Amino acid sequence: MKSRVKALKNKANSIRKLIIKMLAEAKSGHPGGSLSSTEIVACLYFDVLRHDSKNPTWPQRDRFHLSKGHCCPVVYAALALSGYFPIKELMNLRKFGSLLQGHPDGRTPGIEVASGSLGQGLSVSLGMALAAKMDKEDWRVYCLMGDGENQEGNVWEAAMACAHFKLDNLCAIIDHNCFQIDGRTEEIMNLEPLANKWESFGWHVVQCDGHNIEEILLAFEEAKSIKLKPTVIIAHTVKGKGVSFMEHVADFHGRAPTEKERAVALSELEGIEKEERKLD
Amino acid sequence: MSQAQYTRDVYGNTLVELGSRDASVVVLDADLSGSTRTSFFRDKFPDRFVNFGVAEQNMMASAAGLASCGKIVFASTFAMFATARALDQVRNSICYNNFNVKIVATHGGITVGEDGASHQALEDINFFRAIPNMKIIVPCDGPETRSAVIAAYENPGPFYIRLGRAKVETIKNKAEFVLGKGYILEKGKDVAIVACGITVTEALGARVLLEKEGISATVANLHTIKPIDQDLIVDIATSHKGIIVCEEHQIIGGLFSAVSEVLARRCPTRVEPIGIKDRFGQSGTPQELLDFYGLTSHSIAEKAKKLVRQQS
Numbered sequence: 001m002k003s004r005v006k007a008l009k010n011k012a013n014s015i016r017k018l019i020i021k022m023l024a025e026a027k028s029g030h031p032g033g034s035l036s037s038t039e040i041v042a043c044l045y046f047d048v049l050r051h052d053s054k055n056p057t058w059p060q061r062d063r064f065h066l067s068k069g070h071c072c073p074v075v076y077a078a079l080a081l082s083g084y085f086p087i088k089e090l091m092n093l094r095k096f097g098s099l100l101q102g103h104p105d106g107r108t109p110g111i112e113v114a115s116g117s118l119g120q121g122l123s124v125s126l127g128m129a130l131a132a133k134m135d136k137e138d139w140r141v142y143c144l145m146g147d148g149e150n151q152e153g154n155v156w157e158a159a160m161a162c163a164h165f166k167l168d169n170l171c172a173i174i175d176h177n178c179f180q181i182d183g184r185t186e187e188i189m190n191l192e193p194l195a196n197k198w199e200s201f202g203w204h205v206v207q208c209d210g211h212n213i214e215e216i217l218l219a220f221e222e223a224k225s226i227k228l229k230p231t232v233i234i235a236h237t238v239k240g241k242g243v244s245f246m247e248h249v250a251d252f253h254g255r256a257p258t259e260k261e262r263a264v265a266l267s268e269l270e271g272i273e274k275e276e277r278k279l280d
Numbered sequence: 281m282s283q284a285q286y287t288r289d290v291y292g293n294t295l296v297e298l299g300s301r302d303a304s305v306v307v308l309d310a311d312l313s314g315s316t317r318t319s320f321f322r323d324k325f326p327d328r329f330v331n332f333g334v335a336e337q338n339m340m341a342s343a344a345g346l347a348s349c350g351k352i353v354f355a356s357t358f359a360m361f362a363t364a365r366a367l368d369q370v371r372n373s374i375c376y377n378n379f380n381v382k383i384v385a386t387h388g389g390i391t392v393g394e395d396g397a398s399h400q401a402l403e404d405i406n407f408f409r410a411i412p413n414m415k416i417i418v419p420c421d422g423p424e425t426r427s428a429v430i431a432a433y434e435n436p437g438p439f440y441i442r443l444g445r446a447k448v449e450t451i452k453n454k455a456e457f458v459l460g461k462g463y464i465l466e467k468g469k470d471v472a473i474v475a476c477g478i479t480v481t482e483a484l485g486a487r488v489l490l491e492k493e494g495i496s497a498t499v500a501n502l503h504t505i506k507p508i509d510q511d512l513i514v515d516i517a518t519s520h521k522g523i524i525v526c527e528e529h530q531i532i533g534g535l536f537s538a539v540s541e542v543l544a545r546r547c548p549t550r551v552e553p554i555g556i557k558d559r560f561g562q563s564g565t566p567q568e569l570l571d572f573y574g575l576t577s578h579s580i581a582e583k584a585k586k587l588v589r590q591q592s
Contacts, residue, residue, distance in 0.1 A: 123337070130346060131345070134328060161332060
């Protein structure tokens, strides 16, 4: 477990640095929710998901769908590090003609379904999970959602249906960073008690520290073991995690770092890496 | 004219036919399976039928998920809810991905009748026509419904097929159905009447009325609203004094708009609409409503006469 955790921590650090670099280069985009879900995405792409970057349409692959499409930088970084496309492609994020659109698009190798309009992703994932059940396939479906997204009515239509269809091959993850674009979720539109809502809709709920690799891996293992129910992992996270001046700051939901901020952010992230190396 | 039938019965039977032929056909409904006749498929293939309850947004986005895994998905509900209620899901999850989702909606148009304005989809074609990748068919009768459903099955990408609630007479002497190609049902020389769906029957009736007054009318069926048959429209425009476009839809955004857009660019021509004039419907029998909103052979003939007089 220890070396597994260490490897994933390293991946998370690499992803964070790439997020900062590509967003600074693009001069627009969404760092806050990308940084808050970095450990979750690292665990998925480098441990949990059954996938093959050399064969992105492998029929037996697990499906990952990013419902909170604005946080595509974290997924693009994970896809590049997995070998779906060259890492240098990340510097074309949001540029004209790029493989990497401002929100996920089917043209990108490894992206299953376009997203961006919030609230639809759990339904899309539900459709995938139904397809797997119809075909008696054992691949699983993972859907990463934002917490603000839980304000969309479509999410609850999907939540009701996933439980009704007993989709135990589907695992939703909520990046619960408590912020949305206009401010704190509790002020804009209160979500709590979020876990109780999902439980009452018939889901198995697991809560974890969304930056603790061990806890995340255990949550995914628990999700796999639950039968006849879908599982939602409510991952408690920090918006902008890893960059001091972005943490808990709503402004960085949708603002890219400036050149100066880029340099500070990268030196902070390198500092974290050094600290971690010392601990080994 | 021969026997009358529900186009939705034809839809249900065609689904069963396709389901027997192809195990990747999946059918979805949102609590209206009895009305839309997807229940025929459910009874035969329960494992490939999903009822989403009263949740059209969830149904449409889930349809995208199923299609992403190789399923050919037919999703049905009433036209009102398939389009307006789930528009964002259809645009972003289905059409943007160019997925194989065939939306076959019933209860389109004013002839929904007694249920009234909230259930009379009169803007549905407009909602979907502007979305890239979407193809739109409005069949005129039972056999054309079967052809349209099979065409949607055979051609990749999203489709919208709009059916009505009421029984319709089968129209004689139709040309073979070709996606994106309209055809001339009756050839005349003075004025052309272009129609789709139930208004094709009214257009044929108008031709008879006009004949009695010495006016010779062409009647064309433009079952595919998107992609529209541009060449046929231009051909008709160049050989007639003007065109009357008939549809059971708002005159904004439907067949009249599609025809006018072609003519404005390629062959400016006098075009007059028969349709709902920017207002909501109301309760009534289908016939009362067709009369009130001017969607009958009489109103078509009146408009055609006026056009011929003015253009002579």
